[in-house]
Amino acid sequence: MCLAIPARVLSVEDEVATVDLEGTRLHVNLSLVEGVAPGDHVLIHAGFALEVLSDADAQELAFYRERMRALGAQESMS
Amino acid sequence: MTAAAGVDTALQRLRDAAARLSGRQVTFMEVCGTHTMSIARLGLKALFPPNVQLVSGPGCPVCVTPQGVIDRMVALARVPGATVCTFGDMLRVPGTESSLERERASGARIRVVYSPLEALAHAEAHPGEQVIFLGVGFETTAPAIAQTLRQAKAKRVANFTAAVAGKVVPPALHALLSDDDVALDGLLCPGHVSVIIGAKVYGFIPAEFGVPCAVAGFEAAEILLGLASLCEQIAAGRATVENLYREWVRPEGNRRAQAVIDEVLLTADAEWRGIGVIPLSGYSLRPAWRDFDAFERFGIPEMHAPEPRGCRCGEVLKGVTQPRDCGIFGTHCTPQHPVGPCMVSSEGSCAAEFKYGGR
Numbered sequence: 518m519c520l521a522i523p524a525r526v527l528s529v530e531d532e533v534a535t536v537d538l539e540g541t542r543l544h545v546n547l548s549l550v551e552g553v554a555p556g557d558h559v560l561i562h563a564g565f566a567l568e569v570l571s572d573a574d575a576q577e578l579a580f581y582r583e584r585m586r587a588l589g590a591q592e593s594m595s
Numbered sequence: 596m597t598a599a600a601g602v603d604t605a606l607q608r609l610r611d612a613a614a615r616l617s618g619r620q621v622t623f624m625e626v627c628g629t630h631t632m633s634i635a636r637l638g639l640k641a642l643f644p645p646n647v648q649l650v651s652g653p654g655c656p657v658c659v660t661p662q663g664v665i666d667r668m669v670a671l672a673r674v675p676g677a678t679v680c681t682f683g684d685m686l687r688v689p690g691t692e693s694s695l696e697r698e699r700a701s702g703a704r705i706r707v708v709y710s711p712l713e714a715l716a717h718a719e720a721h722p723g724e725q726v727i728f729l730g731v732g733f734e735t736t737a738p739a740i741a742q743t744l745r746q747a748k749a750k751r752v753a754n755f756t757a758a759v760a761g762k763v764v765p766p767a768l769h770a771l772l773s774d775d776d777v778a779l780d781g782l783l784c785p786g787h788v789s790v791i792i793g794a795k796v797y798g799f800i801p802a803e804f805g806v807p808c809a810v811a812g813f814e815a816a817e818i819l820l821g822l823a824s825l826c827e828q829i830a831a832g833r834a835t836v837e838n839l840y841r842e843w844v845r846p847e848g849n850r851r852a853q854a855v856i857d858e859v860l861l862t863a864d865a866e867w868r869g870i871g872v873i874p875l876s877g878y879s880l881r882p883a884w885r886d887f888d889a890f891e892r893f894g895i896p897e898m899h900a901p902e903p904r905g906c907r908c909g910e911v912l913k914g915v916t917q918p919r920d921c922g923i924f925g926t927h928c929t930p931q932h933p934v935g936p937c938m939v940s941s942e943g944s945c946a947a948e949f950k951y952g953g954r
C-alpha cells in the first residue's frame with residue numbers, strides 16, 4: 518500500500534500536473550512538493566506527488582527503468 | 596544487459612559481504628510490505644547466501660490494522676446514507692462478523708478509490724450522501740489524507756469525513772527491537788515511508804540497539820545492495836543508517852508533507868495487530884479537525900476484538916513466525932478464504948508466500 522511510482526511531468530497547471538505513466542496520462546496533485554516543471558519526474562502515491570526529481574537527475578532514473586524492463590524480460594525467461 | 600549486470604554486481608557484493616561474516620548467521624527484516632512483495636515476486640530469497648536470512652516485518656498497513664478497527668469500519672458501512680470510500684486492499688479483510696466486501700454484497704455503498712481526492716470529489720458531486728474515507732496507511736499515505744481534509748475544509752464540503760486509522764513506523768520499530776522475542780541483525784528500511792519522514796529518523800536504531808539500517812528501493816539490485824550494506828556494516832563492526840534510495844529519499848524527508856500532516860493529524864497511542872498498543876504510533880485527527888472525524892460524527896464507539904482463532908498474523912508481523920508455520924496456512928486460510936489480513940492484503944507476508952512460495 519506504500520507503493521509509489523515515478524512518472525514524467527508533461528505539463529503543470531496550478532497545483533495539478535499531467536504526467537505520462539508508461540503511455541497513460543494521469544493528473545497528479547502537486548500541493549505536497551515545490552517547484553515542479555515539465556520534464557521533471559515525480560513520485561506518485563494516492564493521487565499526490567510525494568517528491569520531485571529534476572530533469573537532470575531523472576537520467577539516472579531512466580537507467581533504473583531500463584534495468585527494470587530488462588529484469589522483467591529476464592524473469593519471464595526463467 | 597545493463598539490468599542483468601546491475602543485479603549480478605549487487606548479488607556479488609552481497610555474497611562477498613556475507614562471506615566476510617565468517618560463517619555467522621544473520622537475520623534481517625524487510626520492514627515494508629512493498630519490499631516483501633518485490634522479494635517474493637522476483638524470487639530473490641533463492642539467491643541469498645546461506646548465512647543470510649530475511650524475515651518480513653509489520654510493514655503492511657492493512658495487516659497491522661487490528662480487528663476492532665475493521666469492525667468499526669464495517670459499522671460505518673452500515674450507517675444509513677453512507678458511502679464508504681476505501682483503498683481496495685481493505686475490502687476483503689475479515690472483521691469479527693463481516694467484511695466491507697460482505698457489507699457491499701448486502702447493499703452497502705462502498706467504493707474503491709485510488710486517492711482520497713476521488714472520495715472528496717464524490718462527496719462534492721453527491722451532496723445527499725455521507726461520504727466516509729477510510730484513512731488507513733503509513734506516513735506515505737498520511738499527507739494525502741491530511742491534504743484532502745484541508746481541501747474539504749477550505750471548500751466547506753459538509754458531507755465528507757474520514758475514519759483515520761493510520762500508523763507511524765518508527766515507534767513500531769522501536770517496540771519491535773525492544774521485544775525479547777525478536778532478534779534482528781539489521782533492518783531494510785521502507786523506501787516510500789522514508790520519502791516522507793527522511794532517512795535520518797532511523798538514527799535511534801543503530802544508536803540505541805546497535806542494529807544497522809539500510810534504506811533501499813524496490814528493484815532486485817536495490818534490495819540486494821541494501822542487504823549487502825547490512826552485511827558490510829556488521830563485518831566492519833559498525834552500525835549506521837545507509838541511504839541507498841537517494842534519488843527519492845532526503846535525509847530530512849519531505850518537509851512540506853510533514854507540515855501538512857502536522858497541521859491536521861497528531862500521533863497517539865495505537866494498537867497494532869499482534870503487537871499490542873505502541874506509544875505514539877498512530878495518527879488521529881487534531882481537535883480542530885474533529886468535525887471531519889467519521890467515528891465521532893456517526894457515533895461509532897471504540898471496539899476491541901480478539902484475533903481470529905488459529906491466526907498467527909501477530910507473530911508473522913513481528914517476524915518470529917514464518918507464514919508456513921501457521922497451522923492453517925494454505926488449508927483453512929487461503930487468499931480465496933482468508934482468515935487473517937496477512938493473507939488478504941496484496942502486501943501481506945502470508946499472501947506473498949502463498950502466491951510465490953514455491954519459487
Ligand code: SF4
Pocket residue numbers: 905906907908909911918921922923924925928929933934935936937938939945
Ligand atoms: S496463514 Fe492466515 S491464519 Fe495463518 S497467520 Fe497467515 S493470515 Fe493468519
